[in-house]
Structure formats: C-alpha cells, structure tokens
Amino acid sequence: MTVPQAADAARRARISARVMFLVVVGALLAVVAFAVHSTVEVYEAVAAGDGIETLDQPVLRAAIDVRSPGLTDLAVTLTALAGRIGTPVLGLVALGLFTWRRRDWTPTVLLVTGLLGSLCLTVLGKRLTDRARPPRQFMLPPYETSPSFPSGHTLNTTVLAVIVGYLVLITARHLLARWAVVGVCTVGPMGVGMSRIxxxxxxxxxxxxxxxxxxxxxxxxxxxxxxxxxxxxRERLDASAGTTPELDGGGATAAPVVPST
Known part of the structure; x- marks a missing residue:
C-alpha cells in the first residue's frame, strides 16, 4: 500500500468511526430521553392519584385472580433473585465471568457504577414519593414495609440486565450466544416486575x-x-497518522511512518 493510499484509508476509517459513533450516541440518547420523559409522566400520574384509579387497582385485581401455588413459587423465586442478596450475588458472578473473559477493567467499572447508581436512585425515589404499598391483605410473603415507588427490585434488575447484555454484545463472539443472553436480559426485568405486582x-x-x-x-x-x-x-488514530511529510536535503519528500494493519 502506497503512502497516499494509507493516508486515504486512515481518513476513511476516521470518518466511518465518527459516523458510527454519532449513530450509536443518537440512538442511546433517544432511548434515555424517552425513558426520562415517560418516567416523569408516570410520576405525575402517581402524584395526582390517577395511576391508582386508572391502572394500578385493575392490574392488582387481575394478578390476584390468577394466583396459584406454582405461580406463587415462581414469583417468590424471582423476587429472591432480584432482592438485596440476589442482585449483588448475580452482579458478582457476572463481574467474575466478564473479568476472566476480557482481562480488563471494563466490567468492573460498568457494573459497579451501574449498580451503585441504581441503589441511589431507588433510595432517592422512595424518599421523594413516600408512596404507600398496596394494602397488606392483598400481599403475599415476603412482606415489604418500605415506600412503594419506584420498585427497587425492578429498577436494580433492569440496570444489571442492560449492562450485562451490553457486555455480552461487545465480548461474545458467537451470534447465537449474544442474542440468547440479550433475550434473557430483556425478559428478566419484566418477569421480576410482574412478580412484584x-x-x-x-x-x-x-x-x-x-x-x-x-x-x-x-x-x-x-x-x-x-x-x-x-x-x-480518536487518540489512537491520531497517534497512528504518522509524522508530517517534510523535505529532505535533496528536495524529496520523506515518507511518513505508516503503522502496519
């Protein structure tokens, strides 16, 4: 590959990286904006009392109507896996597996940041709203006494599932393994949420x-x-761009250093 060809390839690689970065950032920002807007709408409905009247009570009655021993055992198991002990244990297992597989600090930073943040959001949300849980006569054990809004089990499980799914997508090589884990990470938080109801x-x-x-x-x-x-x-691409061509003593252009690909 000649020097002009190498420079042109490097330029195209930078442009491609920028376009892909903008696409990824745009998609993620859209998801975050939608989630934040929807959360505000839900909170306003809860604060106004609309949620209980239009959605909460009918859904709770429907859940009570379908109760059975098998479903109760499943709900209790999901609650235990997503609880104060289950979520940290699952997080540590995921951390160990990804650290062993990747040999870097990425899983530690992402999982610790995600789970600590979700814990803080759960505590903050409950203190701000101080919403009462459904009446005790409608509950099945284990009974809860902390404020109801938001569901900490669901919030923490969602954070863990999204980050684990992301780590799988950037780590696993087999397409089937990627999408199988992503499917589990998508269904898991929904199952935990349904178990709480x-x-x-x-x-x-x-x-x-x-x-x-x-x-x-x-x-x-x-x-x-x-x-x-x-x-x-960007730092690596800039570092690999080589030195600026300069004229040598005989007037010829010195070739820049081109990294091997």
Whole structure:
C-alpha cells in the first residue's frame, strides 16, 4: 500500500468511526430521553392519584385472580433473585465471568457504577414519593414495609440486565450466544416486575417507573462508555497518522511512518 493510499484509508476509517459513533450516541440518547420523559409522566400520574384509579387497582385485581401455588413459587423465586442478596450475588458472578473473559477493567467499572447508581436512585425515589404499598391483605410473603415507588427490585434488575447484555454484545463472539443472553436480559426485568405486582408488593406504576428509570440510568452508563471508547479510538488514530511529510536535503519528500494493519 502506497503512502497516499494509507493516508486515504486512515481518513476513511476516521470518518466511518465518527459516523458510527454519532449513530450509536443518537440512538442511546433517544432511548434515555424517552425513558426520562415517560418516567416523569408516570410520576405525575402517581402524584395526582390517577395511576391508582386508572391502572394500578385493575392490574392488582387481575394478578390476584390468577394466583396459584406454582405461580406463587415462581414469583417468590424471582423476587429472591432480584432482592438485596440476589442482585449483588448475580452482579458478582457476572463481574467474575466478564473479568476472566476480557482481562480488563471494563466490567468492573460498568457494573459497579451501574449498580451503585441504581441503589441511589431507588433510595432517592422512595424518599421523594413516600408512596404507600398496596394494602397488606392483598400481599403475599415476603412482606415489604418500605415506600412503594419506584420498585427497587425492578429498577436494580433492569440496570444489571442492560449492562450485562451490553457486555455480552461487545465480548461474545458467537451470534447465537449474544442474542440468547440479550433475550434473557430483556425478559428478566419484566418477569421480576410482574412478580412484584403478583405478590402484591407493588402497584403497577411502581414497576413501570422501575423499568424506565433503570433503563435510563443503564443506557446512560453505556453511553458514557461509548463516548470514552470513541475518545480512545480518536487518540489512537491520531497517534497512528504518522509524522508530517517534510523535505529532505535533496528536495524529496520523506515518507511518513505508516503503522502496519
């Protein structure tokens, strides 16, 4: 490859990287904006009392009507996996697997940042709203006493699922493995949310808020990582561009240093 061809290839690579970066950032920003807007709408409905009248009570009655021993066992299991012990354990397992596979700090930074942030959002949301849970006579054990809005189980599980799914997409080589895990990470938070309604531990709008807030925060973490990767990529491309051509003593142009591909 000649020097002009190498320079042209490097230029095209930079343009392609910029376009892809803008597409990814735009898509992630759209998801975050939609989640934030929808969360505000849900919160306003809850604060005005509209959520209980139009959605929460009918959904809770429907969940009570379909209760059975098998479904109850499944709901209790999902709640345990997404609880105060289950979520940290799942996070540590994911952290260990990804760290072993990738041999870098990316899983640690993303998972720790995501889960600590989701915990803070859960505590903050509950303190701001102080919403009462469904009446005790509608609940199944384990009983909850903390404020209801948003659903912490759902929020934390959503954050963990999104970040794990993202790490799988950028780590796994097999297409089938990627989409199988992404499918599980998509269905998992929804199943946890439904289990919380089924057990009578949350109103449906609590679960919706947990899904939306968790998605917004998790995609914000992913977006920050994509920006960081793009900055690193630009630095490497600039470093590999070589030296500026200069005239030597005989008037010929000295060839720049071109990195091997």
């Amino acid at each position: 089924y057990l009578g531990a949350h109103w449906s709008t609590d679960v919706i808020a947990g899904l939306l807030v968790g998605s917004a925060w998790a995609f914000s973490v992913v977006l920050a990582h994509r920006v960081w990767l793009q900055v690193r990529r």
